[in-house]
Amino acid sequence: MIASLRHLFRLYGLAVGLRRYGALRALAQIETVPPAAPGLLRALTFFIPRRRGLPDAAGERLALALAAMGPTYIKIGQTLATRPDLVGRPLAEGLATLQDSLPPFPFKAARATIEAELGGKLEDHFSAFEETPVAAASIAQVHKAITKDGRTVAVKVLRPGIEARFSKDLALFSWLAGIAEANVPKATRLRPVAVVAKLKETVLREMDLRLEASAAAELADNMAGEDGYRVPQIDWDRTSRSVMTQEWADGIRLGDRDALVAAGHDLEALSARIAQIFLRQAMHDGYFHADLHQGNLIVEPHGGIVAVDFGIMGRLSKHDRRFLAEILYGFIARDYRRVAEVHFDAGYVPANQSVEEFTQALRAIADPIMDLPVEKISAGKLLAQLFATTERFSMQTQPQLLLLQRSMVMAEGIAMHLNPQVNMWQVSKPVLEGWMRDNLSPEARIADFLKSLPRLMERLPDRIDRLLAEKQATAPTVIVKHESRLGAFALGLLAGAILLKLLLL
Incomplete structure (x- = not known):
């Protein structure tokens, strides 16, 4: 009871902060917020004056309000900017303007x-x-x-006391997420409790x-x-x-374009390098800098780029990297059927959905923009539209891909800040082609198999023993039969591996 009263008091403080920046109306655009909540909070805070000169966009007002309310709310805003599935695309785009900057202690x-x-x-x-x-x-x-x-x-x-401050504020959001999940039908799919738990894990790691x-x-x-x-x-x-x-690191921040020009740096080359470096991190290593704002990249006097601030990083499995490479390359080739099939092969779209209808939806996304000049086609925004469309086909949210998409938009923004005519597809194509050649060619697949073979053979006896034990418990009369089949399978697998090895020599 006391804890609930404490949360209600903090919730009222949150409502007051949102009211000052005219951001309460933004709550109505979030699926997990109970429908009656925005109106009730407006009624309880009607006497709070609003600031003047606020932007029209609800997302930008929400960003200003969160920035004014302190560290926890800034981090929450940054997280929600990567989750358009939770807050809607307009709010997510507004929250992307949120600046993580506070007075020094x-x-x-x-x-x-x-x-x-x-x-x-x-x-x-x-x-x-x-x-x-x-x-x-x-x-x-x-x-x-x-x-x-x-x-x-x-x-x-x-910052002193930052952990205690975050723990107190996140307790409020865990409470609100629990209420939403219990009372709003749509919240079950979006899993706000798990989202807050992930935010807490991320913030504790940053601290x-x-x-x-x-x-x-x-x-x-x-x-x-x-x-x-x-x-x-x-x-x-x-x-x-x-x-x-x-x-x-001594140098010029990438945001200071005039200083870069005055220092004689080649902005076109810098623009292309930033895009390719980001793609190499994401595609080749599966580990990328996910906070690519202009203040976190410095150009040294000789033209090299130095990255700083590694509190937010993204990680992609090889499965995710293959998915990303194939869909981006499929869009470049305008092979929408292949893009659709990749979604089904990856298991992201359930098998009970229609490949043909999904292909048609992809064409509806891409065709209107693919005939535009290449400098006007954003790969990050194309992915954003793709992820929004896949929700209609019951694709489960992939947080790691949403973080990648947000980071891609940031990388593109920096590249275009330096060179407005940058051809992002032309810059990206060699990186994507190289990754696909190195990872998806028949030779690469055989090499991956041979690399995993020793571990497979090492684990095979244990798997056979477990299977035989299960069979013995349920059908003892077929033990010898299965054992001979499994033994033949193991010998055949080993012989096949040796043959492949000899063929590759």
């Missing part, structure tokens, strides 16, 4: 955190430390410093800077052979749960 608190985490005094670790941060966001802020051995570094420090450092190190390993792109090196001796130290 005092240097005294940053010093206390560093000393508690690293031990000793701040001066034991750094010969110089700038008190004014160079960036401040919802989770942490970044200071420039010089280590005792003379290296210039960026030191990221968590352990050792995990962000590990993400940076993994991305650096993956991209080690990529010319003109790098990830700053982590200083593990000065990194802990609440403090992360890495190499400082």
Whole structure:
């Protein structure tokens, strides 16, 4: 009872914040919100004055309201921007404008955190430390410093009390999600309780800077052979749960186009490289930087690109990468039947749906835009329309693909900011073709089989023993018969593998 009253009080505070920015009407566009809720909250907050000069779009008003309400709400807004299935596409597009920027917290608190985490005094670790941060966001802020051995570094420090603040706010959203799932029929399909649980997991991971450092190190390993792109090196001796130290990157933020032009950088080449780097991360490695706003990419004096801020990363299985490559390439070739079949083969669209009708729906998405000039065709927005259409065919939400689609839109936005005439399809095609050649050709499939064969053979005796034990329990008279068949199967599999190996030599 007390917990419910506490949640109601916090809910009222949330309603007041939304009212100030004229964002209560946005709630009516969210399927999981009970229909009567927006009107009730408007009636309870009618006396709260609205700010002047607000944008017309409900999604942009919601973004402003969430940004004003603090760290948890910023993260929730960023998560909902990747889930148009939950909030609708117009709201998701408005939330994509949400800027993760807050006033800095005092240097005294940053010093206390560093000393508690690293031990000793701040001066034991750094010969110089700038008190004014160079960036401040919802989770942490970044200071420039010089280590005792003379290296210039960026030191990221968590906001004091941030975990307690997030736990309190997320408890409210878990409560609201439970109410929605129990009372709104459409909420069952969208699973808001699971969404909030995933958000909590993601946020807790972001609040352990050792995990962000590990993400940076993994991305650096993956991209080690990529010319003109790098990830700053982590200083593990000065990194802990609440403090992360890495190499400082000097250069110009990608958002400052005029400065890039003045410095003589080739914007057309930078534009193409950003798009191809993103696709290589997503397609070749299945691990990509998922927070590609212009402030997180820096161009060094020699023209190389440096990525920073690895709190939000995306990961795709080989199954997802194959799906993505085939549908994008299918759209490029305008082979809509193949795109439809890929959805069914991947299991994303149930088999009881019509391939022909799905093909027709895909044509309705793509044909109106495929005849436009290539610079006007957005691969990210095409995927967004695709995912919206697949809901009609009972395709279950794939959160990892939605995060990829959002990141693709961001990558395209950066590329077009640098070069408005960039041909994203021409830039993407070599990467997609290379991935398909390396992973989907007959030679690649045989190589994958041979690579997995030792593990398969190692596990085969245990599988045979389990199957024989099951058969013995249900039909003991057929044990010898099945054993001989399984033995023949195992020998045949081994012989086939040896034959394939000899053919490939």
